[in-house]
Amino acid sequence: MNMNEMIQKAAGIVTNILARIESRQLPLKDVKIRVSEKLEGADDINATVDKAIEWALDNWIVDKVLDYDEDDEEFAGELVWFLRATTEEEAEYLGRLSKAEHALLNILRNAENESRLGVIRANEALQRLRKLGFDLKSAPSIIGKTSSFFRPENGKLIEFKYLLSEEEKSEEYVTALKELDEKERRKQERLDRMNE
Numbered sequence: 001m002n003m004n005e006m007i008q009k010a011a012g013i014v015t016n017i018l019a020r021i022e023s024r025q026l027p028l029k030d031v032k033i034r035v036s037e038k039l040e041g042a043d044d045i046n047a048t049v050d051k052a053i054e055w056a057l058d059n060w061i062v063d064k065v066l067d068y069d070e071d072d073e074e075f076a077g078e079l080v081w082f083l084r085a086t087t088e089e090e091a092e093y094l095g096r097l098s099k100a101e102h103a104l105l106n107i108l109r110n111a112e113n114e115s116r117l118g119v120i121r122a123n124e125a126l127q128r129l130r131k132l133g134f135d136l137k138s139a140p141s142i143i144g145k146t147s148s149f150f151r152p153e154n155g156k157l158i159e160f161k162y163l164l165s166e167e168e169k170s171e172e173y174v175t176a177l178k179e180l181d182e183k184e185r186r187k188q189e190r191l192d193r194m195n196e
Contacts, residue, residue, distance in 0.1 A: 003048070006039070010052030013038045015061055018085035025084035025166075027069050028053075053083065057109070060091040064109045066118050067166040079117055079165055093144075100134045101142050108146065108163045118163035122148065125161050144169065 013035045018024055026034075035049045056062040063086050066079040086094065097105070107128050111120045125139040139161050141148065147164055150157045 006048050007052045007055055010035055010039060010048050011056045011061065014052060014056055014083065015085065018062065018083060025065065025067065025082045027072065028064065028081040028083050031083045060086055060094040062086060063090065063094070065166055066163055081117060097142065098140070100129060100136060101140050103129055103132050103134065104140055104142065104161070105145065108161065116162070119160055120162075122159035122161050
């Protein structure tokens with residue numbers, strides 16, 4: 001079996017593993033272990049598994065997402081990488097993204113700093129995108145996938161791009177955020193009226 005066939009086989013194993021899970025997602029480390037066990041005896045199993053996952057991501061069969069692993073006490077309360085099987089709608093959405101947006105997703109999927117996974121300075125993301133040949137004025141934003149925040153560093157506000165966690169995509173989270181924004185808006189209106 002040549003390398004391409006092995007990658008296809010491993011990608012099929014990834015898909016089958018995720019299809020049997022009700023949530024359609026599993027921590028990335030667990031997926032790698034399970035696929036490696038199924039490929040026992042193959043040459044360079046780790047490289048094959050990594051390439052199979054990369055192929056499945058590039059073909060929108062799976063998505064690499066951030067979520068909390070309730071079963072892992074070591075990382076309790078911390079976001080970890082998950083692989084999640086995409087629905088037909090999700091795959092279509094990912095397929096419609098521009099090449100620059102896909103490149104940004106790949107950059108964020110590989111961003112692993114000590115404070116949080118999937119986060120990078122916006123200017124660093126832009127530099128990497130330009131090195132890849134994209135003529136952009138700023139790093140793109142991807143609705144439902146990425147967001148930005150600002151943090152002060154050395155007296156300046158620095159913009160960061162990050163992958164939204166699964167929690168941040170939930171209806172409850174979005175509703176709570178809107179309610180908080182509304183409370184802040186009303187509070188600001190009261191303060192403005194008092195200062196008039």
